[in-house]
Amino acid sequence: MLIHWEVSDVYNDVLKDFLKKAFEKGLIEAVIAPAATDNSYTYALVTKKEDVDKLTPIAPVMQWNGADMIRRITRLKPAKRKTLAILRPCETRTYKELIKFNQINPENFYLLTYDCPGTIHARNYAYEQTPVDDLIKSMKEGKISEKVRESCRVCEYPTPIKGVGDIGFGIIGVDEPVFFSLSERGKDFLAKMEIQEGERDDSSWVEMHRKNREKWLEEKRITGGRKGIEKFLAQCMNCHNCKDMCPICFCKECFFEDHSVFDYESEKFYNWADDKNGIRLPTDKTLFHIGRLIHMGTSCIGCGLCQQACPVDIPLYRLFGIVGNDLQKVFDYKPGVNDDLPPVMEFREEEFEEFVGLKGGEE
Amino acid sequence: MSEKEFEPVIVGFFCNWCTSAAADLAGTSRLHYPANIRPIRVMCSSTVDPVYLIRALQEGADATILGGCHPGDCHYISGNYKARRRVVIVKTVLKSLGFDEDRVLLEWISGSEGPKFARVMNEYTEYIKKKGPSDFKYVDSLGGE
Secondary structure, X not given: OOOHHHOOOHHHHHHHHHHHHHHHOOOOOEEEEEEEOOOOEEEEEEOOHHHHHHEOOOOOEOOOOHHHHHHHHHOOOOXXXXXXXXEOHHHHHHHHXXXXXXXXXXXXXXEEEEOOOOOEOHHHHHHOOOOHHHHHHHHHOOOOOOOEOHHHHOOOOOOOOOOOOOEEEEOOOXXXXXXXXXXXXXXHHHHHOOOOOOOOOOHHHHHHHHHHHHHHHHHOOOOOHHHHHHHHOXXXXXXXXXXXXXXXXXXXXXXXXXXXXXXXXXXXXXXXXXXXXXXXXXXXXXXXXXXXXXXXXXXXXXXXXXXXXXXOXXXXXXXXXXXXXXXXXXXXXXXXXXXXXXXHHOOOOOOOHXXXXXXXXXX | OOOOOOOOOEEEEEEOOOHHHHHHHHHHOOOOOOOOEEEEEEOOHHHOOHHHHHHHHHOOOOEEEEEEOOOOOOOOOOHHHHHHHHHHHHHHHHHHOOOXXXXXXXXXXXXXXXXXXXXXXXXXXXXXXXXXXXXXXHOOEOOOO
């Protein structure tokens, strides 16, 4: 059996030492970070210093969105123990976005985030187990590894952002990894840890991703209306996995599931079939995706878990990411990077006149 | 026999306090507006989940209208502002995917604007007649071109 967490991995060791020291100093009482399974990685919550060695803070796979895990923990009551969560930059942005939606209670939580080398598709990893060292090596050489997921290659913010999360862990462009603070709490935390804050330059790594993103937004767009979307979703089997994995789709009761909106008497189906020259079953497959876009598109973080969760390999991030990008542009909103409220949570009295009426608000 | 002229089906979601009252006023003032409009009275324009607009298009409507109170006049203080943002989202999504976003219309018509109601309905029906039938209803069906 391959025991990959034994692979000597300097960055994970540094982080584990950091965690142990924080435990010793009494700064934290629990940690949320990935831990290896037989052929993948899941998130784990540990509350003892001895258990820290079982963790792999920087994992090559993202099976779940870590912010979604924190949401599950703090949904009913805030955490009583001081917890440090080690999350990727995209998960940190999700965390921030979910706080705005009142889904996460940030009390007692500290967030550590790092320069992300990208993650491998969970299924590919099960077949070919690539240690995270390979990804980090390629990141240090200034190349985005061929193995990482599409959404990681076109990530808009692959590194920690000031104000999002508490502590940053820099890998790019430095021989020795550095810690730096992203918030006042983080500054305080590092001071108590007696760690000197360091600096590093991540601009080329970010630039590289943004260039990929520009190209991707142009090339992979789904166009052509009905035919375009039907072709794109041709294989969709309506399993709703994309919705289940989406950290922004947090509603307990989904519009598209167990909802009387979609219960019809049998005659209705026959009438549709008359009217539309035959209908596909189950009905409302495309409506589900368009509806989901309308409900969560403005806050799409870009973690790409919809695409990873798709059992028939539809590149769903091209749908949610690109349309989401269009929506976010219209509202001039970037989910999770600052304190602006999500577009669906606020309004202004004078805006979007051009969307009213046929002639765009002119009377 | 000459070919029948295309008669669009337009579903209107009209706010109880303004646009529905305007529809009443247009009726009692004997103003003509086309029978293509199928009005649905809702308590507020913001109670219409944007998916219902899409749903109407998929069920066979050629266009949908969401009618609400003028900004600042909402019976529930801010419902129409929220409705406006939702329509912005629907239109952007439709446009982004290559659908015709003009098949969703948002209009502010107050209770005293019976003539405006009749004019908007006439103009929009003419506009959709020129555009022709919507192919959105054939999404997930075997029909269509």
